[in-house]
Amino acid sequence: MTLQTTSHTFLGMPPFPEAARAALANTQQRRNLAHATATIRGKRALVVGEVERWEELRVAGADAKDEALHHLPHYLEQLEENLTARGATVHWARDAEEANRIVVDLVRATGSDEVVKVKSMATQEIELNEALEAAGISAWETDLAELIVQLGHDRPSHILVPAIHRNRAEIREIFLREMGTVGRAAPEDLTSEPARLAEAARLHLREKFLRARVAVSGANFAIADTGTLVVVESEGNGRMCLTLPQTLISVVGVEKVLPTFADLGTMMQLLPRSSTGERMNPYTSMWTGVHEGDGPQDVHVVLLDNGRSAVLEDELGRQALRCIRCSACLNVCPVYERTGGHAYGSVYPGPIGAVLNPQLRGTSSPIDKSLPYASSLCGACFEACPVRIDIPALLVDLRTKVVDEASGRSPEAASMRATAWMFGDHRRLEAAQRASTLAGRLLGGRSLRSIPGLGAWTQARDVPNPPRETFRQWWARTHGDDEEAGS
Amino acid sequence: MTTGPTVALFATCFNDTMWPDAPRAVVTLLERLGCRVVFPREQTCCGQMFTNTGYADEAVPLVRRFVDVLGGYDHVVAPSGSCVGSVREQHPWLARRAGDEGLATASEDVGTRVHELSEFLVDVLGVTDVGASFPHRVTYHPTCHSLRMLHVGDKPLRLLREVRGIDLVDLPAATECCGFGGTFAVKNADTSIAMGADKARHVRDTGAEVLVAGDNSCLAHIGGMLRRQRAGVRIMHLAEVLASTEGAR
Ligand code: SF4
Numbered sequence: 001m002t003l004q005t006t007s008h009t010f011l012g013m014p015p016f017p018e019a020a021r022a023a024l025a026n027t028q029q030r031r032n033l034a035h036a037t038a039t040i041r042g043k044r045a046l047v048v049g050e051v052e053r054w055e056e057l058r059v060a061g062a063d064a065k066d067e068a069l070h071h072l073p074h075y076l077e078q079l080e081e082n083l084t085a086r087g088a089t090v091h092w093a094r095d096a097e098e099a100n101r102i103v104v105d106l107v108r109a110t111g112s113d114e115v116v117k118v119k120s121m122a123t124q125e126i127e128l129n130e131a132l133e134a135a136g137i138s139a140w141e142t143d144l145a146e147l148i149v150q151l152g153h154d155r156p157s158h159i160l161v162p163a164i165h166r167n168r169a170e171i172r173e174i175f176l177r178e179m180g181t182v183g184r185a186a187p188e189d190l191t192s193e194p195a196r197l198a199e200a201a202r203l204h205l206r207e208k209f210l211r212a213r214v215a216v217s218g219a220n221f222a223i224a225d226t227g228t229l230v231v232v233e234s235e236g237n238g239r240m241c242l243t244l245p246q247t248l249i250s251v252v253g254v255e256k257v258l259p260t261f262a263d264l265g266t267m268m269q270l271l272p273r274s275s276t277g278e279r280m281n282p283y284t285s286m287w288t289g290v291h292e293g294d295g296p297q298d299v300h301v302v303l304l305d306n307g308r309s310a311v312l313e314d315e316l317g318r319q320a321l322r323c324i325r326c327s328a329c330l331n332v333c334p335v336y337e338r339t340g341g342h343a344y345g346s347v348y349p350g351p352i353g354a355v356l357n358p359q360l361r362g363t364s365s366p367i368d369k370s371l372p373y374a375s376s377l378c379g380a381c382f383e384a385c386p387v388r389i390d391i392p393a394l395l396v397d398l399r400t401k402v403v404d405e406a407s408g409r410s411p412e413a414a415s416m417r418a419t420a421w422m423f424g425d426h427r428r429l430e431a432a433q434r435a436s437t438l439a440g441r442l443l444g445g446r447s448l449r450s451i452p453g454l455g456a457w458t459q460a461r462d463v464p465n466p467p468r469e470t471f472r473q474w475w476a477r478t479h480g481d482d483e484e485a486g487s
Numbered sequence: 488m489t490t491g492p493t494v495a496l497f498a499t500c501f502n503d504t505m506w507p508d509a510p511r512a513v514v515t516l517l518e519r520l521g522c523r524v525v526f527p528r529e530q531t532c533c534g535q536m537f538t539n540t541g542y543a544d545e546a547v548p549l550v551r552r553f554v555d556v557l558g559g560y561d562h563v564v565a566p567s568g569s570c571v572g573s574v575r576e577q578h579p580w581l582a583r584r585a586g587d588e589g590l591a592t593a594s595e596d597v598g599t600r601v602h603e604l605s606e607f608l609v610d611v612l613g614v615t616d617v618g619a620s621f622p623h624r625v626t627y628h629p630t631c632h633s634l635r636m637l638h639v640g641d642k643p644l645r646l647l648r649e650v651r652g653i654d655l656v657d658l659p660a661a662t663e664c665c666g667f668g669g670t671f672a673v674k675n676a677d678t679s680i681a682m683g684a685d686k687a688r689h690v691r692d693t694g695a696e697v698l699v700a701g702d703n704s705c706l707a708h709i710g711g712m713l714r715r716q717r718a719g720v721r722i723m724h725l726a727e728v729l730a731s732t733e734g735a736r
Pocket of ligand 1: 274322323324325326327328329330352381384385386387388389
């Protein structure tokens with residue numbers, strides 16, 4: 001059985017439309033997001049546009065991930081074998097609870113009461129920081145944006161830039177207020193200049209890097225045929241965590257496996273351009289087990305399922321596991337740009353979150369039931385996705401699951417059935433149309449400002465009047481009653 | 488004078504019932520271009536609304552109906568990018584989901600002959616100058632499904648550029664969704680309105696008198712906002728502009 005975990009930090013989230021309504025009223029956040037997403041969209045478009053064979057690369061990326069996913073047990077065993085042969089210890093975790101227990105035990109065994117962390121979605125997903133804290137272990141986030149979120153007692157709202165909803169002035173305030181409570185304080189004369197903010201973070205974190213004996217990371221890729229783990233980052237904090245401490249524990253979702261080292265070449269052409277809009281990211285760290293006298297000597301890899309094998313069984317849905325967490329789909333999403341990430345009630349926001357969360361957690365909670373509908377199906381996400389995940393198709397498929405689970409017991413289902421019955425025969429449709437055009441004739445030229453039951457529509461939009469004559473009535477009048485055109 | 492091919496018009500249920508001017512304009516336009524237009528009366532709806540709301544079971548009989556009623560024609564034309572998208576992309580999936588491989592194959596086959604208006608004009612008839620005249624300032628919104636499902640590209644713009652007297656102005660952030668999204672406009676009304684407000688603002692910024700698109704559902708959403716704002720911009724379907732001979736000498 002796969003345990004369905006519900007997030008503590010996002011526990012009891014209202015359905016998306018409600019959370020979105022609140023977020024839409026946050027004018028500061030909307031400004032921050034509109035600015036940030038527009039900037040990164042522009043950068044991405046530029047560097048993707050200069051790759052002539054982008055489409056071929058996308059297909060190659062999708063193929064490499066599919067190869068791994070369609071033969072997952074094989075590649076995972078190969079990965080384990082190679083990791084073990086190179087001196088790493090592999091642990092298997094069925095769910096969040098198991099993974100957290102494994103990590104807590106490993107940290108305890110070192111005698112350390114703190115860990116430095118490389119930004120990792122998998123550990124966010126399982127809420128490792130909360131589990132460590134409960135065990136009396138402090139977890140220090142070292143990615144700048146992740147640090148901002150942690151210091152601000154906030155939640156991440158973007159996969160790549162978790163503090164995207166914050167602007168510089170807000171970040172300055174958080175640093176001034178919070179840094180001193182958990183380590184080196186920010187300088188009193190801190191300004192909101194990016195360079196000054198980065199400097200404050202650097203000094204604050206350096207203390208922790210040099211002291212830490214244990215690091216916790218995720219991995220962007222886990223290469224089966226060599227046993228190599230890869231972390232792709234921009235700030236160098238990852239490099240610090242992956243090289244300085246004695247013990248390194250990496251929590252890696254099973255879908256992160258790549259068959260061969262050559263596949264990494266494809267991915268490294270796709271990922272930086274899609275995520276930060278750079279040709280290449282500043283730091284790519286790779287490690288293959290233990291190297292005597294160089295880097296961590298105690299290397300652990302926790303392979304995490306947490307609902308993924310269940311997703312794998314779904315022939316259409318499993319393409320979501322190709323996701324390389326680049327965030328391109330978030331940055332191009334018109335819904336995400338306006339509501340921000342918190343409304344999605346998960347560490348996975350945006351279009352891919354609207355798919356992954358109900359896939360991994362099921363569709364029983366109000367938020368997970370509403371997520372498949374949190375999209376206008378405009379297709380911008382699919383177009384941007386470097387591994388060609390057809391997010392709109394997956395959303396529609398998930399909607400059918402939500403409807404099937406409700407087993408037809410809703411007013412919506414009843415009205416859908418009635419409408420479908422009407423469309424089942426053109427004579428029924430024509431009868432219904434006669435009623436609607438009658439309304440049109442009665443209304444004449446007047447506008448329907450407010451029709452009962454049309455509340456959601458008429459809040460901000462006028463309703464078109466039904467016409468005096470439907471198309472088929474016009475056709476019958478002008479082209480004769482049979483289907484053919486008059487000669 | 489019918490020298491061109493026979494075309495079955497798929498009016499789409501929304502246009503048939505709410506916006507008959509668009510399919511009427513398709514008839515006018517295609518007949519002017521020498522086509523013989525037929526309207527198989529048994530047609531009703533492509534089922535998109537059911538499919539996209541999660542009611543796949545309700546949509547399957549409509550897939551069958553579509554194949555039965557329109558499958559026999561060489562060319563089917565519809566004045567809606569999203570309905571054509573649904574027919575091409577979703578019908579085979581719906582049939583397969585219901586375990587009906589025969590229907591899936593049949594709908595795949597029909598799908599290759601179903602065209603959105605601009606595709607039919609440019610790709611099948613091979614025309615961009617359709618002999619239209621429309622002396623107004625116009626901006627064009629490319630709807631998402633035309634753009635990203637059907638990949639019509641700049642075909643609608645190529646057609647519009649040839650219209651006599653038209654003053655065609657670029658719409659800023661044109662490719663961004665207007666926020667309609669069918670069921671989305673109701674289930675996520677607030678977000679839909681926030682998106683529509685930005686789209687309406689971009690439309691107003693162009694100073695256009697007429698907003699044109701290939702989908703009346705998106706137009707009703709944006710137009711409904713513009714009208715509420717008393718913005719002085721009216722909406723027209725692409726077919727209506729291409730059928731127009733206003734001010735022609
Ligand atoms: S779904 Fe695609 S675009 Fe979105 S984060 Fe994943 S890989 Fe990137």
